[in-house]
Amino acid sequence: MRKLNSQDQNFLAQLNALTAFEVAQDVTLDQRVAEIVEQVKLHGDRALIQYTEQFDRRQIGQASDLELSLDACQAAFNSLSEQQKQALTTAAERIRRFHEKQKGEGWTYTEADGTVLGQKITPLDRVGIYVPGGKAAYPSSVLMNAVPAQVAGVAEIIMVVPTPDGINNPFVLAAAYVAGVNRVFTVGGAQAVAALAYGTQLIPAVDKIVGPGNAYVAAAKRRVFGVVGIDMVAGPSEILVIADGSTDPEWVAMDLFSQAEHDEIAQAILLCPDESYLKQVELALSRLIETMPRRDTIKASLSSRGAMILVKSLDEACTISNYIAPEHLELSVAQPEQLLDKIKHAGAIFMGQYSSESLGDYCAGPNHVLPTGRTARFASPLGVYDFQKRSSIIHVSHQGAQSLGQIASQLAHGEGLTAHARSAELRLEK
Known part of the structure; x- marks a missing residue:
């Protein structure tokens, strides 16, 4: 990891270079996505079958082969070990309990002359959730996207998930069963986004598309926005740790690894006013890296976009963090409450040495779909409010x-x- 010092004259330029990232605006990729979206819009299931056969290396007899029954999802759940079942159901319960707190209520007030003004809140009719498949299969994404939609009162939740070589991930299907997904289609990529946006003979059009995906999925979501709503166009995963030296250096090292292992372009940054502690974390990184199955990805991420930054104080660390506006922020300090009021921009804030970012990814309760690429300056985590809309009442x-x-x-x-x-x-x- 590169080492920066906030007192260097050119620190701001170094910080900007470190955090700079354009979200999927490749012209060639956008042209390819535009072609896929247009073909699905024009030809529906026929185009969907063609692209699924091409990209997922499958043989599709008829369009209905792309839909999985809910019985298959229940069978996938039943096939799990008792520990896996318990993990899924407990995580879902915690996510549901947290999101129940977000449910909005309509309101009205009456003026002196009898005029009534107010707001009516209603759920979306149908939403589509995109779940990555293949190398990246995330049952947690199913829970984080489907449960808030269900809490909001969405009538129908449609899930799309690619199945390269026709191989289903039982954990993902089990999560769909636990989360109450209504229909599941084994399609992915830009073609799945187009199908959700415009509808095909098989897949019904939805009102909003949520969920993470690769650059093709991100570009497709951007293209269909306006026809449907989208949650966000997400960039690479990010973690920023503010440490005071009181946390075990190996814990912090592993927290940095936890985001770096996502992707070669994921970002992990550590801010600390104690130079000797930064060296201890660096040593821990060196000790632990060879024990990581995804060490090549971690090394690439840390060397290209990771950094340890020596700051003059924890207050300055908060100022720098607000500038970066990270997806995940860990306040790994002895008294995190003293820093909380200083934090203005972050997707999720993890307070204290026991609040590892990974707990938020899976089971703490708050949503793990978070704004990236400095968009936490103006955007919020996915929540029940993303599946509701407000209408004004004027009487x-x-x-x-x-x-x-x-x-x-x-x-x-x-x-x-x-x-x-x-x-x-x-x-x-x-």
């Missing part, structure tokens, strides 16, 4: 129409919109 009384009508008339005439003005004026008493 104007006779008396209210007299006062509001005069205001609207003046403003409408000022904008040159005569019909708007007349619409309000016609309701005024003569």
Whole structure:
């Protein structure tokens, strides 16, 4: 990992170079995705079968072969060990309990003249969740995307998951069963996103698409946005650890590994005011790296986008963290409560030495779908609110129409919109 010092004259330039990352805007990739999306839009199941055979190396007899029955998902759950079943169900219960707290309620208030104003909250009718398959198979993603949708009251949850070579991941299917997914289709890539957005003879069109995927999936989600809603266009995984030296260096080293093992372009950063502690973590990294099955990925990630940054104080560490706006932030300090108010921008904040980021990924309860690439400055974790929409309620009384009508008339005439003005004026008493 590179070593930076916040007191260096060119530190800000070094920090910007370290954190710079453009999310999947490759022109060639975008052109290919545009072609796939258009073909699925025009030809439906026929294009879906063609791309699935091409990219997933499968032979598809008919479109219905792409749908898995819910009985198959239940069978997958039954095939798991008791420990795996317990892990899935307990995680789902914790995720559900946390997201129940997010459920919004409609509200109204009545003005003195009898006019009633308010807000009505309703769930989306149908959502699609994309779940990675193949090398990256994440049952936790099923839970994190499907459970909040179910809590929000979404009527139908459609899951798409690629199955390269026709191999299903039983843990993923079991998670779909536990989370209450309604239909499962074994398709992936840009073609699955297009199918969810526009609908095919087999796959119904949805109102919103959520869930992580590769660069093709990200580009496809960006392309269909507006036809459907999307959660976000996510970049590589990130972790930033603020340490005061009180946590076992091996714990911090492993926390850095936990994000670096995701991808060669994942990012792991450590901020600390204690130079000797940074050296202890560096030694721990060296000791532990050879024990990691994904050590090549970790090494590539840490060498290309990782950093240890010596700061002058924990306050300065918080300032730098706010600038980076990390996906995952660990406050690995003795008194994390003292730093919490100083943190403005982070997807999820893990407080204290026992709050490892991995617990948040799987079972703590809060959602692990988080803003990346500095978007935590303006974006939030996935939640129940992403599966609900708000409608304004306006019930104007006779008396209210007299006062509001005069205001609207003046403003409408000022904008040159005569019909708007007349619409309000016609309701005024003569």
